[in-house]
Amino acid sequence: MALAKLGVVVLDCPDPRALAGFYAEVLGGAVEGDGDWIDLKVPGGQALAFQRASGFVAPRWPAPDDSQQFHLDLVVEDLDAAEKGVLELGAKPLDAEDRSRGWRVYADPAGHPFCLCAC
Structure with missing residues (x-):
């Protein structure tokens, strides 16, 4: 029995909305959220998230x-x-x-x- 289930893969980056937009164009899906955390809901696949990292x-x-x-x-x-x-x-x-x-x-x-x- 597994101890956990994968929730989301998170990529640190300087501009979460821009990087989510890049992957939305590549994979499809909907970009959701504002600010320092943006989600990309990929149809039929694992979601990705993008987190602002000022020292990236x-x-x-x-x-x-x-x-x-x-x-x-x-x-x-x-x-x-x-x-x-x-x-x-x-x-x-x-x-x-x-x-x-x-x-x-x-x-x-x-x-x-x-x-x-x-x-």
Whole structure:
């Protein structure tokens, strides 16, 4: 028997509304709340939350001396189309060398790493 159930994944960032808006464009869903805490209710999926962190420092990737802390794997039907979309929304490529793999690594506008993964 589990001791707990996952409630929400929370991303620290300097601007919660802006980062929630980025992920709403990528994943769909509704952005809710104001101020230092914003929720993204994703249809049929796990909710995400975004919390203002005034001293936020983005993780570095790849950095063998520093942890990336966590990353999101986002499953997509078409890697090229999804890549075009996230780049237009402000994502930055982190790992552009190997285009033959079934995943690609990016940073969201606040610097959190995430992967687009072919289904």
